[in-house]
Amino acid sequence: MSDVTIARATAHPNIALAKYWGKRPFGHNLPAVPSLSVTLAGMRTRTEVRFDAALAADTLMLNGAPAPAGALARASGLLDRVRAEAGTALRAAVASDNDFPTSAGLASSASAFAALAMAARAALALPCDASVVSDLARRTSVSAARSAYGGFAALRAGVEGDERLAAEPVAPADHWDLRVIVAVTTEAAKDVSSTKGMQHTADTSPYYPAWVEDAPRLFAAIRAAVLACDLEALGVAAEASALRMHASAIAAAPAVVYWSPATMAAMATARALRARGVGAWSTIDAGPHVKVLTTAGDEDEVVQALQATPGVLRTLSTRPGPGAARVEGP
Numbered sequence: 615m616s617d618v619t620i621a622r623a624t625a626h627p628n629i630a631l632a633k634y635w636g637k638r639p640f641g642h643n644l645p646a647v648p649s650l651s652v653t654l655a656g657m658r659t660r661t662e663v664r665f666d667a668a669l670a671a672d673t674l675m676l677n678g679a680p681a682p683a684g685a686l687a688r689a690s691g692l693l694d695r696v697r698a699e700a701g702t703a704l705r706a707a708v709a710s711d712n713d714f715p716t717s718a719g720l721a722s723s724a725s726a727f728a729a730l731a732m733a734a735r736a737a738l739a740l741p742c743d744a745s746v747v748s749d750l751a752r753r754t755s756v757s758a759a760r761s762a763y764g765g766f767a768a769l770r771a772g773v774e775g776d777e778r779l780a781a782e783p784v785a786p787a788d789h790w791d792l793r794v795i796v797a798v799t800t801e802a803a804k805d806v807s808s809t810k811g812m813q814h815t816a817d818t819s820p821y822y823p824a825w826v827e828d829a830p831r832l833f834a835a836i837r838a839a840v841l842a843c844d845l846e847a848l849g850v851a852a853e854a855s856a857l858r859m860h861a862s863a864i865a866a867a868p869a870v871v872y873w874s875p876a877t878m879a880a881m882a883t884a885r886a887l888r889a890r891g892v893g894a895w896s897t898i899d900a901g902p903h904v905k906v907l908t909t910a911g912d913e914d915e916v917v918q919a920l921q922a923t924p925g926v927l928r929t930l931s932t933r934p935g936p937g938a939a940r941v942e943g944p
């Protein structure tokens with residue numbers, strides 16, 4: 615192998631319609647529940663990985679600045695797996711840029727680890743099909759497994775004995791012109807990471823077992839609604855998935871509450887839109903932002919209503935987008 619090998623890749627964040635929250639207790643970063651998401655066009659991560667014999671340690675630049683130690687440690691963990699598979703000890707310089715505000719607490723780990731997994735494998739000339747990229751990304755961030763695929767992707771729950779576990783495509787991006795409007799409610803990063811929040815929920819919430827038991831039923835309804843392009847069926851089940859996930863977290867001791875007054879106001883806006891016949895259902899990840907599912911025809915009305923909602927700073931309009939991909943050329 616030469617002293618320096620470089621590859622670049624892009625990936626997009628995804629929004630879970632059927633939420634993942636909680637891990638199996640068997641190691642290997644296996645999810646306790648099945649999840650299903652849509653990968654979003656309109657926001658993207660671009661990552662370059664350079665393996666270089668001159669480097670004594672891995673380095674990570676995020677949006678042009680040195681990354682915090684925790685982010686570097688997670689990236690190095692992924693790089694270690696790639697190095698072991700390729701049989702090399704070369705250290706890497708990683709540079710990753712988001713074209714959306716990383717500090718706003720919007721989902722960025724999914725696109726970050728999907729792009730890193732693909733670029734790192736490509737740089738060491740390992741196979742880069744979506745399934746192996748998904749499995750590698752999942753070991754660092756479960757939600758990142760789904761960003762390996764474009765459009766709609768699902769990840770089953772882990773079972774004992776699993777080590778390899780990759781997401782699977784459900785439908786391509788052009789299957790359904792679903793619109794997802796992100797209502798940004800703060801510019802601050804969240805204070806409880808999803809990793810910590812879900813572990814604490816599993817350890818202390820009396821509602822966590824109920825969440826794990828109920829999630830597969832909602833997942834099946836969400837999968838069927840996506841395949842049928844049925845917004846109402848999807849909206850009802852996706853809203854329930856988000857609310858039940860948050861209910862389990864709110865019932866932890868002490869409570870894990872990701873919502874702010876603006877979160878509640880944006881959810882109320884979606885309900886008010888529905889009451890007057892506009893298709894709008896909300897979903898919320900491990901932060902205060904609200905993502906509203908709607909159609910191309912209703913998008914303008916949803917955007918206007920969210921922008922007029924107290925505490926909503928701005929909106930981002932997104933739709934189904936592509937999976938992780940190599941960027942060729944210099």
Ligand code: PMV
Pocket residue numbers: 629630632633634635649723724755756757758808809898899900
């Ligand atoms: O994989 P993580 O640590 O980014 O956790 C993701 C958790 C949620 O965003 C709340 C749900 C999901 O399935 O993406």
